[in-house]
Amino acid sequence: MPDPVPMLAAEDVARSFDVSRPWLQRVLAGEGKRTLRAVDGVSFEIPKGTTLSLVGESGCGKSTVARLVVGLYRPSRGRILFDGVELEQARADAAQRRRMQMIFQDPYASLNPRWRVRDIVAEPIRAFGMVSEAAAQREKVAELLTQVGLSPLDGEKYPHEFSGGQRQRISIARALSSNPEFLVCDEPTSALDVSVQAQILNLMKDLQRRLGLTYLFISHNLAVVRQISDRIGVMYLGRLVELAPAETLFTAPRHPYTRALMEAIPDLDMTGRQRIPVGGEVPSPISPPSGCPFHPRCPLANARCKAEMPALLPPRGQPDTIVACHAVEEGRDPAPAPAGADQRMGTTATAL
Amino acid sequence: MMQVQDRPLGRGPGPILEVRDLRVEFPTRRGVLTALDGVSFDIAPGEVLGVVGESGAGKSMTGAAIIGLLEPPGRIAGGEIRLNGRRIDNLPYEPMRRIRGREIGAIFQDPLTTLNPLYTVGRQLIETMQTHLDLSDREARQRAIGWLEMVGIPAAAQRVDSYPHEFSGGMRQRVVIALALCAEPKLIVADEPTTALDVSIQAQIIALLKRLAREKGTAMMLVTHDMGVIAETADRVAVMYAGRVAEIGPVRDVVKAPKHPYTDGLMASIPPLDRKVHHLAGIEGAMPRLSAIPRGCAFNPRCPHVFDRCRVERPELLDTGTTRAACWLYDPASEKQAPELFRHA
Ligand SMILES: Nc1ncnc2c1ncn2[C@@H]1O[C@H](COP(=O)(O)OP(=O)(O)OP(=O)(O)O)[C@@H](O)[C@H]1O
Ligand SMILES: Nc1ncnc2c1ncn2[C@@H]1O[C@H](COP(=O)(O)OP(=O)(O)OP(=O)(O)O)[C@@H](O)[C@H]1O
Ligand code: SF4
Ligand code: SF4
Ligand SMILES: [Mg+2]
Ligand SMILES: [Mg+2]
Numbered sequence: 001m002p003d004p005v006p007m008l009a010a011e012d013v014a015r016s017f018d019v020s021r022p023w024l025q026r027v028l029a030g031e032g033k034r035t036l037r038a039v040d041g042v043s044f045e046i047p048k049g050t051t052l053s054l055v056g057e058s059g060c061g062k063s064t065v066a067r068l069v070v071g072l073y074r075p076s077r078g079r080i081l082f083d084g085v086e087l088e089q090a091r092a093d094a095a096q097r098r099r100m101q102m103i104f105q106d107p108y109a110s111l112n113p114r115w116r117v118r119d120i121v122a123e124p125i126r127a128f129g130m131v132s133e134a135a136a137q138r139e140k141v142a143e144l145l146t147q148v149g150l151s152p153l154d155g156e157k158y159p160h161e162f163s164g165g166q167r168q169r170i171s172i173a174r175a176l177s178s179n180p181e182f183l184v185c186d187e188p189t190s191a192l193d194v195s196v197q198a199q200i201l202n203l204m205k206d207l208q209r210r211l212g213l214t215y216l217f218i219s220h221n222l223a224v225v226r227q228i229s230d231r232i233g234v235m236y237l238g239r240l241v242e243l244a245p246a247e248t249l250f251t252a253p254r255h256p257y258t259r260a261l262m263e264a265i266p267d268l269d270m271t272g273r274q275r276i277p278v279g280g281e282v283p284s285p286i287s288p289p290s291g292c293p294f295h296p297r298c299p300l301a302n303a304r305c306k307a308e309m310p311a312l313l314p315p316r317g318q319p320d321t322i323v324a325c326h327a328v329e330e331g332r333d334p335a336p337a338p339a340g341a342d343q344r345m346g347t348t349a350t351a352l
Numbered sequence: 353m354m355q356v357q358d359r360p361l362g363r364g365p366g367p368i369l370e371v372r373d374l375r376v377e378f379p380t381r382r383g384v385l386t387a388l389d390g391v392s393f394d395i396a397p398g399e400v401l402g403v404v405g406e407s408g409a410g411k412s413m414t415g416a417a418i419i420g421l422l423e424p425p426g427r428i429a430g431g432e433i434r435l436n437g438r439r440i441d442n443l444p445y446e447p448m449r450r451i452r453g454r455e456i457g458a459i460f461q462d463p464l465t466t467l468n469p470l471y472t473v474g475r476q477l478i479e480t481m482q483t484h485l486d487l488s489d490r491e492a493r494q495r496a497i498g499w500l501e502m503v504g505i506p507a508a509a510q511r512v513d514s515y516p517h518e519f520s521g522g523m524r525q526r527v528v529i530a531l532a533l534c535a536e537p538k539l540i541v542a543d544e545p546t547t548a549l550d551v552s553i554q555a556q557i558i559a560l561l562k563r564l565a566r567e568k569g570t571a572m573m574l575v576t577h578d579m580g581v582i583a584e585t586a587d588r589v590a591v592m593y594a595g596r597v598a599e600i601g602p603v604r605d606v607v608k609a610p611k612h613p614y615t616d617g618l619m620a621s622i623p624p625l626d627r628k629v630h631h632l633a634g635i636e637g638a639m640p641r642l643s644a645i646p647r648g649c650a651f652n653p654r655c656p657h658v659f660d661r662c663r664v665e666r667p668e669l670l671d672t673g674t675t676r677a678a679c680w681l682y683d684p685a686s687e688k689q690a691p692e693l694f695r696h697a
Binding site: 019055105154162165169192194197201224247250285338 | 404405406407411423514522547551579580625626628629631632635
């Protein structure tokens with residue numbers, strides 16, 4: 001029986017940023033403070049040994065969720081539980097901290113340029129006092145570097161001596177070094193070529209099978225997301241708009257935004273299928289639209305959508321999925337079609 | 353070394369960029385490392401050349417050499433680079449710096465190194481434009497907002513005064529793209545311009561880059577790991593391996609019917625979108641370190657088709673009928689010939 005306590009639970013989590021102009025400019029222009037709601041009321045659970053992925057447009061709040069989940073930002077509202085314990089309490093305990101690691105979107109900014117790679121990789125091992133003997137530490141570092149497709153000899157070099165993808169592999173090796181149980185991976189493979197990407201994804205899947213690791217995974221590459229995820233959350237303007245088992249999301253996407261996203265996937269087969277960017281303006285998170293935040297771009301929008309925020313509900317016949325859409329709830333959306341198929345739903349609002 | 357022409361000579365205007373036999377070396381305590389070795393290609397006006405290859409293959413290094421920003425002690429040790437017929441690989445720093453802003457726009461793999469954290473994104477765009485174009489403050493600010501809109505930053509007029517750290521990863525990347533384009537260069541060197549972007553913004557940026565190429569005749573070198581982007585954007589593709597060009601040719605041929613065994617392995621590694629697989633295919637082994645590039649064909653220890661000649665002689669780019677590939681299988685004089693069909697053909 002699966003452990004009923006999820007590795008991670010987010011309950012109605014929100015985070016805003018103050019993006020006001022400097023005080024004097026603001027006073028001169030006679031404008032008030034401006035806040036940006038990067039994440040707004042997001043709830044999910046990640047059962048142990050499974051992978052939840054987050055997808056969605058750039059700026060929709062994925063990295064902010066990742067940073068909230070590992071305690072780099074504090075939520076403005078809501079709470080986060082790590083293995084049943086309040087995150088802040090868990091973070092105060094080194095033994096708990098060791099259990100979670102994050103791989104950052106930007107491998108350049110997260111590696112100390114003055115340290116040798118072997119010291120970068122060994123840092124968590126030392127910080128948590130996991131292996132004390134120098135020889136054993138060296139061996140562990142060599143093993144980690146080999147696992148991510150680098151050579152143990154690379155440990156002597158500095159980060160600037162590596163290419164972008166090689167640096168990303170160093171940050172993966174570092175994240176794995178403290179034997180974490182929960183890994184937050186923000187775009188871990190986007191700097192990697194397809195061959196190394198395949199190796200890293202295989203490694204991640206293998207670690208999950210062998211050691212039962214739990215992942216929160218963020219990627220723009222939907223093919224990669226399909227390979228790694230158990231469940232996928234689609235975010236739009238700081239909110240979850242659809243949360244579904246991975247296969248269901250690809251075979252029967254429901255939310256109009258999810259369907260638009262599937263349509264925008266680049267076409268490797270060069271069938272000449274026109275790739276369709278999600279139509280309309282990307283709305284501003286500073287002044288989000290009323291009602292359903294997707295309504296200015298949605299071909300199915302009606303008066304109710306402009307006024308009333310839809311709740312996350314399971315659509316008929318898909319009990320494992322939740323979708324925040326009035327059209328789906330009312331059963332007036334067209335039948336779902338698999339990813340890559342033409343998802344266009346009439347031309348009303350989607351002026352391209 | 354013989355001059356390699358990577359495609360038949362056409363009439364029409366000459367190429368904007370010509371790279372011939374480029375060699376880049378890194379002197380180290382343990383000897384000289386050769387990071388690029390005999391790299392040749394050219395890019396015509398309005399053409400997009402995609403550059404792919406495993407991590408560490410030398411893609412960024414090639415871009416850095418072209419824009420004159422090799423990180424010391426790296427240096428160009430041979431060959432030449434021409435922009436509109438004029439040699440630029442041997443220019444002193446100052447003239448090269450002017451060319452870099454005005455004639456070559458660079459989009460780097462790492463957005464944080466391009467953006468100055470202390471200045472607002474608007475100020476950075478305005479200064480770049482005013483350095484190279486004759487614009488009043490007002491015009492420059494208007495244009496800066498226009499560029500932010502063009503790369504899809506919502507509420508551009510409000511966010512033009514934000515600092516880089518207030519933007520998401522993908523938004524910063526789009527600012528870098530706007531910075532590279534705003535002085536309207538002739539050549540764009542784009543290193544992973546869309547990796548941090550979601551598929552929808554990516555489609556928008558690609559459409560923008562293609563439109564610039566078409567309307568303004570801008571030539572573009574596009575480095576990316578994303579084969580989907582390559583398939584959509586590039587006219588031709590160069591596949592790099594261990595500092596060398598392994599295969600080069602029209603995009604459809606390289607992606608759908610690769611001729612070089614390395615390209616073939618690379619294409620087979622792409623995760624499928626239409627199903628979940630237990631184990632992803634990859635290429636066995638890893639790319640050699642620069643200090644240990646094998647003799648003969650650099651790919652020989654990993655190649656499923658290797659034969660004796662590969663371990664001794666280094667292959668030049670040979671005609672394969674559709675592309676040019678550095679592989680002995682395409683030399684009629686070799687004892688082994690290319691198999692009838694590769695997997696993707
Ligand atoms: N400063 C340096 N000193 C020594 N070697 C270096 C230096 N910078 C890069 N290299 C090496 O040069 C090779 C080519 O690097 P380059 O950055 O061009 O790779 P790339 O093809 O862009 O890879 P990626 O896809 O990972 O960005 C790599 O093997 C790298 O380790
Ligand atoms: N420190 C900050 N100060 C102000 N605004 C911020 C800050 N961090 C993030 N934001 C804003 O919050 C929103 C969400 O950003 P986030 O980095 O979470 O997006 P993302 O989904 O990870 O995007 P990407 O795919 O581009 O990485 C963006 O509008 C961004 O500008
Ligand atoms: S609630 Fe209305 S506007 Fe929002 S996605 Fe559904 S149909 Fe479109
Ligand atoms: S030259 Fe030989 S080793 Fe190199 S790719 Fe061709 S067959 Fe393989
Ligand atoms: Mg992000
Ligand atoms: Mg690179």
